[in-house]
Amino acid sequence: MRKITAFIAIAAISFISVGCDRFLDIQPEGKIIPTTAEDYRKVLTSAYSKYPVHKSLTALRTDEVSIDENGMDFISYREIAMWKDSNNDPASTEFPWVSFYSVNFYLNQIINEGSKTMQDSPEMRQILAEAYALRAYLYFDMANLYGKPYNSATASTDRGVPINLEIDLEKVLKPSSVQEVYNQVHADIKKAEELMVEEKQPAGINYRFSKTALRAFQARTALYEGDWNQALYYAEQVLAVKGDLSNLNTVNTPPNHYASPESIMALDNTWDNSIKNLSFASPELISAYNATDKRFGIYFEKNGNKYKVIKGGSSDFRVSFRTAELYFIKSEALLKLNKLNEAKETLLKVLKNRYTPDGYTSVQNAVSPMDASAFMTFILDERYREFALEGQRWSDLRRANQKKITHTINGKEYILQQNDVRYTIEYPMSAKKNNPNL
Structure with missing residues (x-):
């Protein structure tokens, strides 16, 4: 397990390339721990920028394309x-795994540590809301790659994916059920809903979650759940x-x-x-x-x-x-x-x-x-x-x-x-x- 968590740590640290390369979860010499809303916005931007590119891989499995x-x-x-x-x-190319958990690592950092160190402000609430929303989106995507389609009759026993809400990179990851993953998705969406400030995001930064995007995500989640x-x-x-x-x-x-x-x-x-x-x-x-x-x-x-x-x-x-x-x-x-x-x-x-x-x-x-x-x-x-x-x-x-x-x-x-x-x-x-x- 140490081997894969070390791999995740290395991959996650390598993400800090979008204007926030000084920030790590641990404070080694020459590095600083993010504390302000500006710091955590940079960490969140990095998480967004490294969100796995996996949906075009699924197209190769469908009836949409010929190779x-x-x-x-x-x-x-x-x-x-x-x-x-x-x-x-x-x-052969693999579907992403470590990259999902690497993004998850930084979202956990924002949620668990940023909530303690950032001063309360609309920007702080927006950053936390987006972090919760993106973590929900991440687990929703993973459940729909590696878990069976949602079925209320079997979801509690169908294998989903491991859930990790902590920063601890030595935590042993074990699969949760599809139902547990969806429960976590809904829990994170609820937190995001309580904190979200922006109704819409303007073109150019509309890669970020907003209230409208969160509702669209809720509609899709409900569709998949029937x-x-x-x-x-x-x-x-x-x-x-x-x-x-x-x-x-x-x-x-x-x-x-x-x-x-x-x-x-x-x-x-x-x-x-x-x-x-x-x-x-x-x-x-x-x-x-x-x-x-x-x-x-x-x-x-x-x-x-x-x-x-x-x-x-x-x-x-x-x-x-x-x-x-x-x-x-x-x-x-x-x-x-x-x-x-x-x-x-x-x-x-x-x-x-x-x-x-x-x-x-x-x-x-x-x-x-x-x-x-x-x-x-x-x-x-x-x-x-x-x-x-x-x-x-x-x-x-x-x-x-x-x-x-x-x-x-x-x-x-x-x-x-x-x-x-x-x-x-x-x-x-x-x-x-x-x-x-x-």
Whole structure:
């Protein structure tokens, strides 16, 4: 255990590279312990900047992309596309583990020590609120990588991930249940809610949590838990203060751009440039759009007989929450609460901004006779189109139908069967090797 905690300590210390390299949890010669709000803001900025880039890795496991076998980084990523999580080639990239706990280390420092040393002020409360919110977000992401999809009947026995709320790097980490992880997520969200000062964050620093971003996070959490009343409540809370949609009939900027009128929080790099260069949009994804869908030309670009994804790959396209998602959550929650007509009206507000006028009329006509089952399928199909390569597809597949997916790599077919156990990603080999409790 000392081996992995030492590794975490080294990795965490290496994070201090964004204007706060003098700050450590221990005070060695020539270093200082952060004490002021300004100090802790720098530590928090470092935590934000090093938040793991993992959502583009999940795209390789979905039906969104085809991997380019001639790509420079093919060897690094091919086994992810094969759903091979054990006995990996040493050259294979692993899903993040140490980097999550390294960020967690600094959040614990802010929460446990910053609360004692910072003078009470709106800035101090905002910093603590963001630290709690980001820690909740971190454990939510980890639970949805390494834990089974939330199921209230089994969550208390389903294995989640270890929870560490202390600064002690020698603490032995043991897995908590999915329910325990979600309980911690809710506890941290509650603390963040009590302390949060900023209603919104301006473009440029909207990688930070705000009240609006926190409510969007609460809506997504409730969606994943199947708590439809809470999902509806928080979605409506967000849309009451930020309901803007980008009309793709009049603008050519992808709605996931950080400066889009839809942007609520722009932290996650959901389409890493190295994976963007390695991948093409899958034929299945391309065929999901029709000629009247304005998203197609903004999301994809023809490259020979294939299509490259152009909606991401730079810091301008970082996205964690945007308003369209809240309309989708509201629509799904209304549907589950047996309010089919309201659910349809809610989703159509988004689609009016995504299809040409003629295309929208066709969509309206198609949606009108749908029963609840057909409309649920339609919601998931539209989520596939709307949030392509934004890191949402893997979770949607996990919580919905866990469909069969086939990837062809080097002329060989690899199959993820329906309800395959590999819909839950194994702990990384390096983590298991260094900690026998995992």
